[in-house]
Amino acid sequence: MRDMTLAAAREALAKREISAVELVDHHISTIEKLDGDINAFITTTPDQARLAAKAADEQLAKGEGGLLCGIPLGVKDLFCTDGTRTTAGSNILRHFVPPYESTVTANLLKQDAVFLGKLNLDEFAMGSTNLTSAFGSVTNPWKRAGDDKKLVPGGSSGGSAAAVASGMVLGATGTDTGGSIRQPASFCGITGVKPTYGRCSRFGTIAFASSLDQAGPMARTLEDCALMLEAMAGFDPKDSTSVDLAVPRYVDALERGVKGLKVGIPEEYRSEDLPAEIQALWEQGIAWLRDAGAETVKVSLPHTKYGLPTYYIAALAEASSNLARYDGVRFGERVPADSLDMMYEATRHAGFGEEVRRRILMGTYVLSSGYYDAYYLRAQKIRTLIQRDFLSAFEKVDVLLTPTAPSAAFAHDEKPTDPVQVYLNDVFTVPASLAGVPALSLPAGLDSKGLPLGLQLIGRYFEEETLFAAGRVMEKAAGFTHRPALFAGSAA
Amino acid sequence: MSYRIEGATGTWEIVVGLEVHAQVISHAKLFSGASATYGGEPNMHVSLIDAGFPGMLPVINAECVAQAVRTGLGLNATIHLESRFDRKNYFYADLPQGYQISQFAHPIVGEGKVLVELSDGTEREIGITRLHLEQDAGKSLHDQDPTRSFIDLNRAGVALMEIVSEPDIRSPEEAGAYLRKLRQILRYIGTCDGNMEEGSMRADVNVSVRKAGEPFRTRCEIKNVNSIRFVMQSIEVEAQRQVEIWEAGGTVDQETRLFDHARGETRSLRSKEDAHDYRYFPDPDLLPLVIEREWVDALRAALPELPEAKRSRLEAQYGVSRYESGVLAAEQTVADFYEQVAKASDPKLAVNWMLGDFFAALNRTGKSIEESPVNASGLSELLALIKDSTINGKIAKEVLEDMFETGESASAIVERKGLRQVTDTGAIESAIRDILAANADKLAEYKSGKDKLFGFFVGQTMKAMKGKGNPALVNELLGKILAE
Numbered sequence: 001m002r003d004m005t006l007a008a009a010r011e012a013l014a015k016r017e018i019s020a021v022e023l024v025d026h027h028i029s030t031i032e033k034l035d036g037d038i039n040a041f042i043t044t045t046p047d048q049a050r051l052a053a054k055a056a057d058e059q060l061a062k063g064e065g066g067l068l069c070g071i072p073l074g075v076k077d078l079f080c081t082d083g084t085r086t087t088a089g090s091n092i093l094r095h096f097v098p099p100y101e102s103t104v105t106a107n108l109l110k111q112d113a114v115f116l117g118k119l120n121l122d123e124f125a126m127g128s129t130n131l132t133s134a135f136g137s138v139t140n141p142w143k144r145a146g147d148d149k150k151l152v153p154g155g156s157s158g159g160s161a162a163a164v165a166s167g168m169v170l171g172a173t174g175t176d177t178g179g180s181i182r183q184p185a186s187f188c189g190i191t192g193v194k195p196t197y198g199r200c201s202r203f204g205t206i207a208f209a210s211s212l213d214q215a216g217p218m219a220r221t222l223e224d225c226a227l228m229l230e231a232m233a234g235f236d237p238k239d240s241t242s243v244d245l246a247v248p249r250y251v252d253a254l255e256r257g258v259k260g261l262k263v264g265i266p267e268e269y270r271s272e273d274l275p276a277e278i279q280a281l282w283e284q285g286i287a288w289l290r291d292a293g294a295e296t297v298k299v300s301l302p303h304t305k306y307g308l309p310t311y312y313i314a315a316l317a318e319a320s321s322n323l324a325r326y327d328g329v330r331f332g333e334r335v336p337a338d339s340l341d342m343m344y345e346a347t348r349h350a351g352f353g354e355e356v357r358r359r360i361l362m363g364t365y366v367l368s369s370g371y372y373d374a375y376y377l378r379a380q381k382i383r384t385l386i387q388r389d390f391l392s393a394f395e396k397v398d399v400l401l402t403p404t405a406p407s408a409a410f411a412h413d414e415k416p417t418d419p420v421q422v423y424l425n426d427v428f429t430v431p432a433s434l435a436g437v438p439a440l441s442l443p444a445g446l447d448s449k450g451l452p453l454g455l456q457l458i459g460r461y462f463e464e465e466t467l468f469a470a471g472r473v474m475e476k477a478a479g480f481t482h483r484p485a486l487f488a489g490s491a492a
Numbered sequence: 493m494s495y496r497i498e499g500a501t502g503t504w505e506i507v508v509g510l511e512v513h514a515q516v517i518s519h520a521k522l523f524s525g526a527s528a529t530y531g532g533e534p535n536m537h538v539s540l541i542d543a544g545f546p547g548m549l550p551v552i553n554a555e556c557v558a559q560a561v562r563t564g565l566g567l568n569a570t571i572h573l574e575s576r577f578d579r580k581n582y583f584y585a586d587l588p589q590g591y592q593i594s595q596f597a598h599p600i601v602g603e604g605k606v607l608v609e610l611s612d613g614t615e616r617e618i619g620i621t622r623l624h625l626e627q628d629a630g631k632s633l634h635d636q637d638p639t640r641s642f643i644d645l646n647r648a649g650v651a652l653m654e655i656v657s658e659p660d661i662r663s664p665e666e667a668g669a670y671l672r673k674l675r676q677i678l679r680y681i682g683t684c685d686g687n688m689e690e691g692s693m694r695a696d697v698n699v700s701v702r703k704a705g706e707p708f709r710t711r712c713e714i715k716n717v718n719s720i721r722f723v724m725q726s727i728e729v730e731a732q733r734q735v736e737i738w739e740a741g742g743t744v745d746q747e748t749r750l751f752d753h754a755r756g757e758t759r760s761l762r763s764k765e766d767a768h769d770y771r772y773f774p775d776p777d778l779l780p781l782v783i784e785r786e787w788v789d790a791l792r793a794a795l796p797e798l799p800e801a802k803r804s805r806l807e808a809q810y811g812v813s814r815y816e817s818g819v820l821a822a823e824q825t826v827a828d829f830y831e832q833v834a835k836a837s838d839p840k841l842a843v844n845w846m847l848g849d850f851f852a853a854l855n856r857t858g859k860s861i862e863e864s865p866v867n868a869s870g871l872s873e874l875l876a877l878i879k880d881s882t883i884n885g886k887i888a889k890e891v892l893e894d895m896f897e898t899g900e901s902a903s904a905i906v907e908r909k910g911l912r913q914v915t916d917t918g919a920i921e922s923a924i925r926d927i928l929a930a931n932a933d934k935l936a937e938y939k940s941g942k943d944k945l946f947g948f949f950v951g952q953t954m955k956a957m958k959g960k961g962n963p964a965l966v967n968e969l970l971g972k973i974l975a976e
Binding site for chain 2: 080088096099100102207320329330364
């Protein structure tokens with residue numbers, strides 16, 4: 001049971017080789033064993049999970065049950081869960097229990113998934129290290145060979161990635177604003193999919209940057225992600241930006257192969273600074289696809305170099321406004337003070353961590369009168385140019401292949417002190433977010449220190465199926481079976 | 493009639509533009525399903541969206557969009573098939589999201605115009621700059637507790653239309669006429685009840701002054717004025733204040749002011765330097781609002797007859813005067829009432845009676861036309877009795893009063909009181925002869941040339957007949973007998 005994929009567990013449950021209660025109990029005991037070191041969970045809900053598992057077994061016994069019946073999952077603590085504390089990794093929501101369920105988690109529950117708890121993240125999903133959570137940082141279950149230093153899991157969905165990688169859950173929800181699913185997936189040696197913007201509803205998911213936020217699955221394999229995404233996606237009349245388009249059975253696309261597929265290699269993603277190991281892995285990925293019958297083509301995405309500044313202006317502008325509602329008036333924490341303005345200041349100072357405060361300030365600045373045109377408006381224009389880059393590239397090719405991140409996981413104490421250096425981690429992931437196109441990261445190999453590295457596939461709007469097909473070819477070629485130091489059943 | 497302020501340095505004219513906030517009539521709020529009903533216990537009409545809970549998203553209410561389009565059509569304005577919603581960011585305790593969703597850069601309705609009529613009968617066109625949709629905020633209650641304020645979010649998220657006029661208004665009277673006309677159009681179309689006391693319509697007033705032929709000088713904005721009378725008063729005092737500043741060699745600062753009606757003055761609320769930086773930007777939770785030409789056309793086709801069209805038709809169809817059509821078309825209910833009466837009896841008689849005794853009776857009893865104890869068919873019946881000579885006009889006034897008091901029908905009252913007009917020539921003739929016999933001296937005077945006494949004989953005869961004599965017959969027969 002300890003190295004079972006989500007898909008394999010489904011099969012075993014359907015055949016009644018294992019019960020949902022056994023499966024869930026196994027994962028709960030893994031959490032008990034490992035999470036003291038990893039800190040992937042902010043809140044665990046074992047009692048609820050056991051009840052749900054019992055109900056799932058009753059359904060399975062009758063040959064009924066949804067797509068994910070009895071499957072133990074973790075939920076990033078950015079998705080509101082009815083009756084279960086939802087914190088966004090922030091002190092300001094430390095005790096917030098929503099009386100409503102996000103559409104994505106409701107969709108998973110409709111398919112009879114079992115939630116084991118709420119997963120740690122960078123505060124309000126702002127970060128790529130998981131060091132900014134008010135509930136303590138998450139430790140990557142992977143270790144460098146011969147080095148016991150604690151590594152970051154990436155972020156912001158670092159708790160989700162670490163929980164999946166260590167075998168505490170079979171899959172987890174993530175959200176991706178500029179790489180928050182893909183980069184931690186790469187750091188933790190798992191698979192993560194950021195669907196097309198509008199594919200999953202944002203209703204009930206705590207907003208970071210509304211025009212970029214997109215929920216997606218994180219799991220051990222592409223098949224697992226395909227199953228989860230089928231359950232999570234769909235039109236939601238409660239989200240005006242969700243798209244009314246039928247959800248395909250993504251698993252059916254997995255074995256389509258890549259014969260005749262045109263794979264673009266964006267020139268602008270090459271850089272002198274890219275570590276040789278990552279460059280080599282990228283070449284390897286190209287070779288795998290070519291060997292399977294794909295044609296690889298060099299393409300140009302000329303505005304790539306503006307991706308990071310554009311992203312940090314657009315995302316932070318929206319965030320500064322989205323986070324205004326945390327004011328101590330109606331919900332969340334409040335620090336009493338003598339006047340309304342002083343209450344706001346005290347509440348928001350105590351409630352928000354340093355990185356969130358920094359981003360609110362920057363976002364406020366770029367929208368301010370006198371700066372709006374130079375920053376926000378220009379960023380919107382460049383965002384359009386970046387979208388056009390992708391559209392014209394996709395006239396020539398079907399998918400793009402790039403590295404997911406410019407490095408492997410680094411140690412907690414190696415985090416650069418300059419925030420801009422941290423932001424550079426998102427360099428390969430933000431362009432797809434800005435364009436709204438789907439992208440995924442899958443584990444392709446290990447670096448010389450034994451740490452996982454991911455490759456990224458980027459596709460056309462709503463053509464997640466092509467990504468699954470191309471990814472599956474690489475997944476098979478890579479044969480990534482490595483497991484981290486901290487793993488279910490291993491000596492922790 | 494032009495409005496001027498005579499100052500020590502010359503004559504000043506005033507320049508006024510109005511921003512009217514009109515609460516949209518709709519069942520639900522602009523972006524949530526919560527009820528938009530006025531009143532109710534505090535915080536009873538609040539959804540999680542209105543309260544700005546984490547992860548909540550706005551979804552546009554199509555009915556509110558339709559109401560804005562209808563209003564735009566009523567203002568003869570351009571309808572923009574694509575418009576956008578922006579966020580206006582500021583912190584206040586009764587603003588749950590920390591921003592108001594509004595249409596800053598791309599409003600749904602563009603330029604239009606409103607025709608206003610002034611007391612001297614002249615008409616002026618006031619330009620409309622734009623109309624846009626936005627959310628209302630909640631209400632802060634500061635008087636419930638010595639140290640704390642309370643928040644009522646019932647109104648948070650209710651749809652407002654902000655209707656911005658061009659700076660075309662040149663007098664307090666024009667401002668009042670514009671607001672009345674605007675309110676009339678909104679009520680006709682059914683998009684806002686125009687109730688300024690309940691706050692469902694309020695105005696921000698932009699005022700500046702200048703000498704003839706000058707470009708605009710600095711303006712001040714008087715916020716949230718909640719009656720037409722106060723709008724007119726605030727313009728007067730604000731313009732006077734500005735003239736005094738300019739004439740004393742000072743400069744008017746661009747600022748936001750409040751009108752204190754008790755003291756009859758405006759007061760500075762915040763200066764331009766303290767003005768909020770609202771950091772407007774497109775709301776990323778909402779797509780651009782795109783509407784179809786056909787949909788707009790269907791709304792246009794379904795619009796009720798608007799005030800100006802109704803006036804023209806009443807004049808053409810019933811022969812009422814321009815003045816009379818103005819009074820009748822002031823409210824749809826009045827015009828409808830009139831048309832029912834006019835069709836059932838006589839158009840001329842109907843307008844005279846409605847504008848005369850009927851309105852007087854309503855005023856006396858403090859009732860609106862909807863609450864009138866005499867309905868259109870009741871009044872028609874009364875007028876029919878006049879027309880067929882069952883009663884005369886004088887008796888009819890008495891009957892109408894009785895109808896207002898008792899609610900009985902005109903014919904029932906006529907029967908009960910025996911007020912039926914006497915048209916029997918024999919009875920009238922004998923009453924005349926009795927009067928002439930009893931006033932032989934007056935008769936002699938008449939015969940010697942004092943013609944005015946004819947009226948005296950008529951009056952005496954009517955009096956003897958308790959007012960029930962048919963006036964025409966009395967006149968006719970008296971003439972005949974006197975000529976004998």
